[in-house]
Amino acid sequence: MCGIVGINGSRPVSPLLVDGLRRLEYRGYDSAGIATLVGGQIDARRAEGKLDRLAEKLVGEPLSGTMGIGHTRWATHGKPTEANAHPHRTDKVAVVHNGIIENYRELRNELEKKGCVFASETDTETIAHLISDYLRQGMSPQEAAAISLKRLEGAFAVAIIFAGHEDLLIGARRGSPLALGYGDGEMFLGSDALALAPLTNRIAYLEEGDWVEVYKDKAIIHDAGDKIVERKIHITALSGAMIGKGQYRHFMLKEIFEQPAVIGDTLSTLVTPDDILTMPQMPFDWKTVPRVTIIGCGTASYAGLVGKYWFEQLARLPVEIDIASEFRYREAPMPAGGVTIVVSQSGETADTLAALNYAKSQGQKILAVVNVPQSSIARASDIVVPTLAGPEIGVASTKAYTTQLAVLLCLALDAAQTRGGITPQRSKEIIHALHQIPAQINAVLRDEHHVQELAHHISEARDVLYMGRGLLFPLAMEGALKLKEISYIHAEGYPAGEMKHGPIALIDENMPVVFLAPSDNLYEKTASNVQEVAARGGKVILISDKMGIANCGAKLFHSIAVPTADNAVLPLLYAVPIQLLAYYTAIAKGTDVDMPRNLAKSVTVE
Ligand code: F6R
Helix, strand or coil: CCEEEEEECCCCCHHHHHHHHHHHHHHCCCEEEEEEEECCEEEEEEEECCHHHHHHHHHHCCCCCCEEEEEEECCCCCCCCCCCCCCEECCCEEEEEEEEECCHHHHHHHHHHCCCCCCCCCCHHHHHHHHHHHHHCCCCHHHHHHHHHHHCCEEEEEEEEECCCCCCEEEEEEECCCEEEECCCCEEEECCCCCCCCCCCEEEECCCCCEEEECCCCEEEECCCCCEECCCEEECCCCHHHHCCCCCCCHHHHHHHCHHHHHHHHHHCCECCCCCECCCCCCCCHHHCCCEEEEECHHHHHHHHHHHHHHHHHHCCCEEEEEHHHHHHHCCCCCCCCEEEEEECCCCCHHHHHHHHHHHHCCCEEEEEECCCCCHHHHHCCEECCCCCCCCCCCCCCHHHHHHHHHHHHHHHHHHHHHCCCCHHHHHHHHHHHHHHHHHHHHHHHCHHHHHHHHHHHCCCCEEEEEECHHHHHHHHHHHHHHHHHHCCEEEEEEHHHHHHCHHHHCCCCCEEEEECCCCCCHHHHHHHHHHHHHCCCEEEEEECHHHHHHCCCCCCEEEECCCCCHHHHHHHHHHHHHHHHHHHHHHHCCCCCCCCCCCCCCCCC
16 A cells, blocks of 8 residues: 655666656546655655556656655545645655554654645655654754654555755665666665666565665665665566566456466466376465464455365364454464465555464464465465466456365365375365366456446446355455445345345345356355346346256346366356456446546555
């Protein structure tokens, strides 16, 4: 949440800052701003709303300078107005910040008593005044920053520039990510390596509590105790081109269509072409693991819930699953020798990271399924089994979800094989079925016009229900989440068997009900629920295979046919029509698909 960028260079910096912010806009888009040093003085431009507003403003009121900082905001403290937009500044410093300063009220009171006048409602402005106060007491910028950072409670990544110091940019991280980029005669800070992709591929990741003095030709990194430390420089494979929309109208659509390729890439690291599992060596023995705990937020938690079914059914291994924001405070007892699987696209979600740390404190081995290899979650884990989805920019997660499913199924198979819970034959069948998934998804994508037709009807609904059973129940919740976050239509996902325990009261002729009902062992049960909805005048939308649609016997409002596949891999396949349905419904409603209101891609605050 919130994207920050900082550049200490020798070229005009404004266009580079705006370009960096464009790559970070997925983190928040309530307002944006940049500040530079011009003749030793701080100057800034800020604008409410999306980054384009700032870019337009800069055309009329350009900002010169070769060193500066930039910010794209997801509002926490204070409305998304220009006054609350970052950078926040005094005559001495300008600051951009990602995170929340929890003790900002006390600090603000203290500073106001000393005569500081605040211009915004934000927690961030406190940092600018605090540092300025220490500067007024005669400290150097480095001393003032170091002492101020120690007084801040909460989570932050910051970038700071100082009036009169043309060659000094300071960055710091605690709880929120910050990457340091090495260029030739110029240096960079960014919330992630993506922001810096066109500028450099040489990236160091600050560790928890680090702060850094960034000069044009070097960086001096300090740890939380101010000791000078080295952090490894990684060569990233990211390029600026990887995050373009290509021929697609939206990132989300591009990412939906990338799924066959990225699922294939992910599988190629986990299974051989002749259907043999080639998982990395685990830092524990599946045979002696008493219980697996799976944690994630939102879509990642729904992938985890599918994982629970797989681990329990295939490996006969008990699984506890919880959303991270609950788990982190639940004080759950965890068994000795247990394994915690942490699922996250960004690898930076604050609640998930906190839940990981709790599990660690309970002696659990941590296995991360993440999409960003150098993320905080990846670095805090005992082993990472990555999803190779590539950068996911659309706020609504699509390809990250299906690649998470691919990894979780392979992990469950690994556990099942080690524990002897599955025959080699059955294991091979499932892997073979997984190998067919990219081609089968392509077939679903070729039929997208069916979903487009349906989406026009769904866009007129006020509420939509999604129903599924077994492996398809988590997908019902995922379908509802996708629809609500980008089309703003209220939707709920339910296990179909729960329908008679409450939600059936909602059924009338205005209520579309999407059933995910493949011809599997639970088909007949769900087909009865379909009848019950149809009998009450509900608009039934059936997503099934051809046989399931033909055998249903109820009056259907619409149906979407999906290829037949082994039951074990169906969640990967059925994910695609529900993603397309959400996407085209949002298009029909005219909402901003890639940047839906109030949301941000990477939730780095609680
Ligand atoms: C929904 C969505 C979110 C994320 C959640 C966790 O489409 O994208 O629900 O899944 O915020 O994010 P990560 O996976 O980055 O931890």
